[in-house]
Amino acid sequence: MSFTFIHAADIHLDSPLRGLEKYEGAPVERIRNATRDAFRNLVDLAIDKKVSFLVISGDLYDGDWKDYNTGLYFVSQMSRLQKEGIDVYLIRGNHDAASLITRELKLPSNVVEFSVEQPATETIEELKVAIHGQGFESRSVTENLVKAYPKRKEGYLNIGMLHTSATGREDHENYAPCQIKDLQDKEYDYWALGHIHLREVLQKKDPVILFPGNIQGRHVRESGDKGCTLVRVNNGQIDSYEHHTLDVLRWETFEVDVTDAESTEEVIEQTRTRLEDSYQKNEGRFLAVRIRVQGATNIHQKLIVEKDHVINNLRSMALEVGYGDVWIEKVKIETTRLMNINELKERHTPIATILEYFDTMVEDEDTLAFLLKELKDLQNALPFEVKSGDEGFDFTNTELITQKIDEVEDLLLHHLTRKTGVGSS
Template sequence: MEMVKFIHTADLHLASPFQGLTKVPGQLWQRVYDSTFVAFQKIVDAAIDERVDFVVITGDIYDGERKSIAAVNFFNEQLGRLADRQIPVFLCYGNHDFQPVTATNQSLPANTHVFGNQVATVDFKLTDGSRVAVTGFSYGQRWIEQDVAKQYPIKGPVDWQIGLLHGAPYQAGADNHYAPFTVAELESKHYDYWALGHIHKHQQLAAAPPIVYSGIPQGRHKNEAGSHGYYLVHSQGSRLVPEFKPVAGIGWRTVNVNLDDCQNQPAVDRAIAQAATADAAGQLQLCAVRISTSQPRWRLLVENDGLLSHLQARLGMRESIDWWPYQLTLAACAQPTNLPALDQQYWDRAQAAVFTPENLAAVIKPLVKHQPLYDQFIDHQDLTEFKQRAVDLINERENHQDEN
């Protein structure tokens, strides 16, 4: 079997606004704004350094159908760098940057193939003579509810076939707005690799063949914490092996800090800074800090936002900022539940039944009139805060009843 090596990336969201950041000093704001660009530039650097055979980009290159001039120019420049090294690029558009694709509205370098709004396959040869086929399509509208994967052909007479699909696994009872598919359906095509886009957490849905979400290269809000990057895919015998490579320069994290042993303000500052920067590995850390303490003075400083303002003011005077607190809250309860009348087993069952993406979406949808905002919620929902807030409210009610 001939050798092949390529990069799989998706969901670049170039020039995407970061959410949840206020009162950010200028030098930090610029670094945050540039981070989606820097992440993609690192991917292009890797493609050149690794001398890959090609690059695939599976949708949501831009954050919306209205693309900024800066983002378009930057993307074209990076594709041009790949063109200078004779590295082909195969891309499709997703639900955020959906558009009708015609021969006249794509002003990209000649090395770049843009898939149209119907499923199509590109067949080409590598320098060693091996044949590769890439199959995909671009969104022509924001929502695609039909199972487009059905239209993908069975693997043809090639050495390697890669499928590009921007979509989400089918979920019973859900809206399924994003080209829903099943893993079994993709496996039935006998492709060698599925390069997925849309889900922002990198993950493999299957191993043989690899069915892989590359995730977003740079997380943009607190629900996109964790490691972000791309996949370098290379052949081993008759199979393709994906290797995750992190590139995000900014990380989001929630840190828990106990201030009971802190007797003065410098001790508080050190405790929070140490928790915020632990294992940062050179990343700028954007932090939500949860404070637990029995000391009234520290609790008051958190409640009136005095501690948050103090930390932001001190950090804002630095030339180099390695962490930034965007939120400080008091930890409302130390235990999962504090309800003497509630059997834990029944609570766990109720929690699993109530806190589901489908139920949460049903509640939010009537409240969000602007469709892109609803799409953004569906893309990035995280149930952790909703669960914790529900527990806090129940505990507050029980405590109030006990006092009465």
């Protein structure tokens, strides 16, 4: 007997937007609806491929529902699968743990949710499949849940569902940790894992152990192709498995090397080339991009001084490239000076005197402390949105002061060297 099933995880349906309101022109509605659109693609794929069932390994929701609309949307999609005779098996993860979701809706009869109290087994007799799983009762589950899972059910294809950090992953909290050997010891045929948002195959066979990744990136740290895994079963054994793309909005980060650029127009054109290439590779999906402009260049100071002008021209160009379907989330100017600062300091000029003063200021704790005191009232007067975020102003520590002194140095060098004709040599 041959059949297929889909393994998905980390849907994060209706995941809230965080911080997008501070970006003027952000495609808020496109991003807000992305998880729903990707989930609809998942259901479409299940119907199109005529799969026998679908497993969702935790974090169907991103937390407690704001209202019942999130649950109603899920029920509407499950009803589509019910009409096609496709069953769904799900477990709760750290984001939709039983203790977090306060609203409940009766689910269609084709949806089976595993217990959060102990591991359970569901069998599909006509396919000779046994599915084992346990959900999260609370957000923070730190014990190894696998230890309590039952041994394989003989004569069946055994699938284990688990929301876990496995042996630990960067940027993910250490929930339900376990070792590969713990999973192997159960002698299942397939482990359907969830929690890690990057697709990762931990073991290729005997058993297959994998994270499918989330189905839709939600911010720039979740970049690249997102989707689910389609698994083919033949004669009671895993025959093959493959990734299927589901995302409708893709996040990307790329660097633009402007070392040889002599004007801001060249920077914009170099970025255009990169954006056009990326847009084509992503097959016309809506693209949200973070750009890092890098390199030691003659126009470093100009880029700093005309930062707003450059960024807004890049945004305008991006809208043209993608016909409205490319949005620049952030531009980071990370270039460095090409001019020889040390040589400028050695000359007996007013510029050298200013540069020497800056050096002295950075090294003098008393001067920095005085600056902090002088800037205290300014810090209190700044609006919250100006002070918050990784690029916010925080004039309460000397580290930021020294950082800003570098930027002031760049501004002065741009204006002074342009007027006096002093430059690199």
